[in-house]
Amino acid sequence: xxxxxxxxxxxxxxxxxxxxxxxxxxxxxxxxxxxxxxxxxxxxxxxxxxxxxxxxxxxxxxxxxxxxxxxxxxxxxxxxxxxxxxxxxxxxxxxxxxxxxxxxxxxxxxxxxxxxxxxxxxxxxxxxxxxxxxxxxxxxxxxxxxxxxxxxxxxxxxxxxxxxxxxxxxxxxxxxxxxxxxxxxxxxxxxxxxxxxxxxxxxxxxxxxxxxxxxxxxxxxxxxxxxxxxxxxxxxxxxxxxxxxxxxxxxxxxxxxxxxxxxxxxxxxxxxxxxxxxxxxxxxxxxxxxxxxxx
Amino acid sequence: xxxxxxxxxxxxxxxxxxxxxxxxxxxxxxxxxxxxxxxxxxxxxxxxxxxxxxxxxxxxxxxxxxxxxxxxxxxxxxxxxxxxxxxxxxxxxxxxxxxxxxxxxxxxxxxxxxxxxxxxxxxxxxxxxxxxxxxxxxxxxxxxxxxxxxxxxxxxxxxxxxxxxxxxxxxxxxxxxxxxxxxxxxxxxxxxxxxxxxxxxxxxxxxxxxxxxxxxxxxxxxxxxxxxxxxxxxxxxxxxxxxxxxxxxxxxxxxxxxxxxxxxxxxxxxxxxxxxxxxxxxxxxxxxxxxxxxxxxxxxxxxxxxxxxxxxxxxxxxxxxxxx
Numbered sequence: 001x002x003x004x005x006x007x008x009x010x011x012x013x014x015x016x017x018x019x020x021x022x023x024x025x026x027x028x029x030x031x032x033x034x035x036x037x038x039x040x041x042x043x044x045x046x047x048x049x050x051x052x053x054x055x056x057x058x059x060x061x062x063x064x065x066x067x068x069x070x071x072x073x074x075x076x077x078x079x080x081x082x083x084x085x086x087x088x089x090x091x092x093x094x095x096x097x098x099x100x101x102x103x104x105x106x107x108x109x110x111x112x113x114x115x116x117x118x119x120x121x122x123x124x125x126x127x128x129x130x131x132x133x134x135x136x137x138x139x140x141x142x143x144x145x146x147x148x149x150x151x152x153x154x155x156x157x158x159x160x161x162x163x164x165x166x167x168x169x170x171x172x173x174x175x176x177x178x179x180x181x182x183x184x185x186x187x188x189x190x191x192x193x194x195x196x197x198x199x200x201x202x203x204x205x206x207x208x209x210x211x212x213x214x215x216x217x218x219x220x221x222x223x224x225x226x227x228x229x230x231x232x233x234x235x236x237x238x239x240x241x242x243x244x245x246x247x248x249x250x251x252x253x254x255x256x257x258x259x260x261x262x263x264x265x266x267x268x269x270x271x272x273x274x275x276x277x278x279x280x281x282x283x284x285x286x287x288x289x290x291x292x293x294x295x
Numbered sequence: 296x297x298x299x300x301x302x303x304x305x306x307x308x309x310x311x312x313x314x315x316x317x318x319x320x321x322x323x324x325x326x327x328x329x330x331x332x333x334x335x336x337x338x339x340x341x342x343x344x345x346x347x348x349x350x351x352x353x354x355x356x357x358x359x360x361x362x363x364x365x366x367x368x369x370x371x372x373x374x375x376x377x378x379x380x381x382x383x384x385x386x387x388x389x390x391x392x393x394x395x396x397x398x399x400x401x402x403x404x405x406x407x408x409x410x411x412x413x414x415x416x417x418x419x420x421x422x423x424x425x426x427x428x429x430x431x432x433x434x435x436x437x438x439x440x441x442x443x444x445x446x447x448x449x450x451x452x453x454x455x456x457x458x459x460x461x462x463x464x465x466x467x468x469x470x471x472x473x474x475x476x477x478x479x480x481x482x483x484x485x486x487x488x489x490x491x492x493x494x495x496x497x498x499x500x501x502x503x504x505x506x507x508x509x510x511x512x513x514x515x516x517x518x519x520x521x522x523x524x525x526x527x528x529x530x531x532x533x534x535x536x537x538x539x540x541x542x543x544x545x546x547x548x549x550x551x552x553x554x555x556x557x558x559x560x561x562x563x564x565x566x567x568x569x570x571x572x573x574x575x576x577x578x579x580x581x582x583x584x585x586x587x588x589x590x591x592x593x594x595x596x597x598x599x600x601x602x603x604x605x606x607x608x609x610x611x612x613x614x615x616x617x618x619x
Contacts, residue, residue, distance in 0.1 A: 027512075031412050038406065039423045045481070048449045049438050061447050107334035114331035118324055126332060133343040137541050137589060139565045139582040143575055144346035144353065147360075167338025198327050227432035229544045234570055245433045249548060252437060259441060266434035277429045278422070 053077070053263035060259045073260070077268060080251075080261030086268075088240060089247040096161045096243060097225045103166035104221040105214065111168050112176035113202045117188065134170045146234055156237040161228070165221070172217050179213035180206055215283040223273060244269050354580040360573035371580035380556070380564060381581070385588075387472065388561040392539040394476040399483045400531055407490030408520075421491075428484030436545045439478045440465065465550055468557040475546060475558065479539065486531050493527035494520070522605045529604045533596050537589055561585055 048067075052060060053076055055069035081087070114120075115127055149160040187209075188201040196204070207214065232243045242250065248269065251262055329336075339345075354371055356364040375381050410421050427435070442449040443464035451461035464474045497520065505515045543562030546552075552559035552567075565585070569578035 028414075031409060031414060034409055035414065035420050038409065039420060042423050042427055042481070045427075045438055045442055045449065048442060052441060067452070107338070111332040111335040114328045118328035118331065119321070120325040120328035123328060126336075129339070129344070130335065133339065133347075135537070135589075136343075136347055137537075137582065137586055139541065139562055140350045140579075140586055141342065141346040142565075143569050143578055143582070144349035145342060146569075147349070147575065148341065148346070164338065164342045166334065167342060168332075168335030169338075170335070170343070173335060198331070223429065229433055229548070230566075248433050248437065252548070262437055263441065266437050270430050270434050273430050274426070277426060 049263050049267060053260055053267055055260050057258065057260060061257075076260050076264040080258070080265040081268060083255065083258070083261065084247050084251055085240075086244065086247055086265065089242050089244045092158070092241060093226060093243040093245075096158050097222055099158075099162045100165035100225045101218055101221045103162065104169055104172055105218060107166050107168045108172040108176055108217065109202065109207065109214075111173045112180055113198070113206060115173065115177045116180035117185070117201075117206075118198065130170045130173065134174070142230075142234075149235065155235055156241060157235075158241070160235040161225075161231050165225070169221075172221065175217060176210065176213055179210050183209050212283055215280060219276060219280055219283060222276070226273070350579045350582060353576055354583050356576045358574075358576040358579075360575050364576065367576070371577050372584075374577065375580055375584060380559070381584075383556060384559050384561045384564040387557070387559060388540055391472050391475060391542075391560055392536055394472065395479050395539040396532055396535045398476060399480050399486060399535055400528065402480055403483050403487040403531075404490055404524075404528070406487045407494055408516075410487070410491055411494045424487060425484040427482045428487075433545070433548055435478075435482065436548045439474075439481075440549055443474050465558075466554060468554050471550060471554065471558045475549070478545070479542070486535060489531060490524070490527060493524050497523045525604045526606060529596075529600050533593060536592065536596070540585070540589060 051068055054072045054074065055076075056071065056073055059066065059069055111130075115123065115130075145160075145164075146155075149155055154160055154163075183206060188205050191201050191205055227245065228243075229245050229249070232246050233249075236242055236246060239250070248262070248265060251258075251265065255261070353364070355366060355368055357367040357370060358364040406424055410417065410424060414420070441447075445451060445461070445463040445466055448461075448464070450464065454461040462470045464470050501519045501523070502515055505519055510518065541562050543560050543566065546558055546560055547563055547566065550558045552563055561581070562585075565578050565581045568574045568581060
């Protein structure tokens with residue numbers, strides 16, 4: 001029960017009187033100064049990345065270092081991208097990521113609906129069991145899962161990176177369940193009385209109303225799978241199967257002196273995520289809030 | 296209005312009856328429940344609970360991946376407590392985890408307070424502060440390697456402008472962990488968002504009441520904001536600490552434990568044992584010890600929380616009763 005959803009005001013409001021007015025203005029100035037300082041601290045590394053990417057190799061390691069390159073070498077982006085088969089890595093990454101995101105959406109929506117809506121003996125126990133697995137460090141499951149996949153002969157295929165996504169991910173199930181719980185049950189009761197099946201209720205009522213949560217899930221899943229380093233490192237052996245992340249790592253290991261090109265490729269790999277973030281930032285924030293607090 | 300929907304659901308539940316005699320509809324609903332959770336259930340067996348049990352069993356074997364398992368009882372655990380690298384990696388991990396949590400919790404709380412102010416360009420500032428956490432990953436690891444470079448890096452360049460000779464950062468035994476803490480603080484935006492959400496849930500009337508009593512901003516902050524936010528702070532401390540104890544992939548890329556094992560964290564050591572030396576059994580034992588350590592630390596935090604975390608729930612429950 002929320003008592004109020006109004007935004008609290010921490011600052012002292014403008015009171016009549018010269019001193020209070022002064023204090024208010026000073027406060028505002030301080031807030032803006034801190035915000036701008038913070039923004040600079042957060043953006044400066046990106047700018048450094050960009051200017052490094054545009055420098056000629058000799059200027060990257062010049063002493064004393066310069067912030068801006070003397071000549072802007074835009075071809076670093078092309079050179080970096082083609083020195084290793086990054087197009088192939090991109091295709092591999094897209095295959096794995098798309099399959100994993102679709103798998104996550106399907107295999108998490110169904111259990112989430114069950115946990116939110118369907119009454120059954122044992123539901124509480126299964127929910128606790130699911131939450132408990134969220135707390136187990138991934139190091140514990142890493143080794144046995146690797147043994148499982150290697151016994152199945154699936155090492156050096158995409159399957160170890162895709163299959164787990166098709167069998168529910170507790171964090172996402174919990175996130176969706178929390179969201180489904182906020183949808184009034186009267187809506188699906190009405191549909192049930194009309195004779196709709198549970199699958200139909202989920203598809204036509206719950207899911208359309210849960211677009212923000214689904215978007216958050218899709219974005220988290222996309223970013224997570226795309227950024228995943230550990231699983232590709234363990235499972236993918238031959239370089240034609242590498243993902244972008246592994247490609248970057250290989251680049252770093254082999255061409256350590258080409259820092260400018262490494263930065264250029266890094267920027268290229270970050271761009272899609274930055275664009276998605278700007279388009280869908282409210283969904284990001286919604287997702288974090290849901291999983292974090294609305295227990 | 297979550298509570299009320301739950302209440303309605305409770306009320307609409309049929310009167311309790313004997314368990315063995317479920318109605319036809321209830322039985323069908325139960326079947327549907329198990330059908331719906333089937334994807335997760337299979338996943339739980341193969342990728343969750345199953346591996347957890349398997350890992351426990353493996354930790355009692357001397358399993359070199361190529362040779363096959365051999366039962367050794369507590370052998371791995373005995374070896375572990377005599378392994379100097381076990382203690383070193385544990386120390387490094389606690390240093391990294393503790394530093395990340397203490398600094399991360401404070402800076403992201405400060406950020407959230409700032410971003411909660413009514414200013415022009417609020418959305419812009421929020422996006423800028425949050426962006427680094429979205430793209431945190433291998434590309435940012437390289438970015439920070441570049442920034443931390445002792446001779447050509449951004450930080451030492453800026454320090455050089457002021458005539459300060461900066462340290463070797465990731466190449467220095469003493470500065471490598473602080474460097475990693477700085478990097479993880481930079482990308483700690485999701486903690487900040489959780490604080491921000493928490494701040495919005497503090498009822499405005501508490502601040503109004505404090506104003507009427509003549510409280511200044513510090514008094515309001517200390518007597519209203521901090522107590523009301525303590526559950527959120529607690530949540531972030533617990534999850535942040537657990538997360539940082541496990542973080543190792545970026546460290547693997549950036550330093551791989553160098554220099555002189557100063558950044559060899561626990562997770563990285565498990566990874567090495569399992570996938571470079573193929574000591575599956577020993578790696579499993581290490582993982583289980585980590586799990587026990589995490590559990591103990593979480594329990595200690597839960598115990599300490601009783602003394603400083605304030606839950607609004609009690610009061611809210613009373614107010615709901617008045618409304619009902």
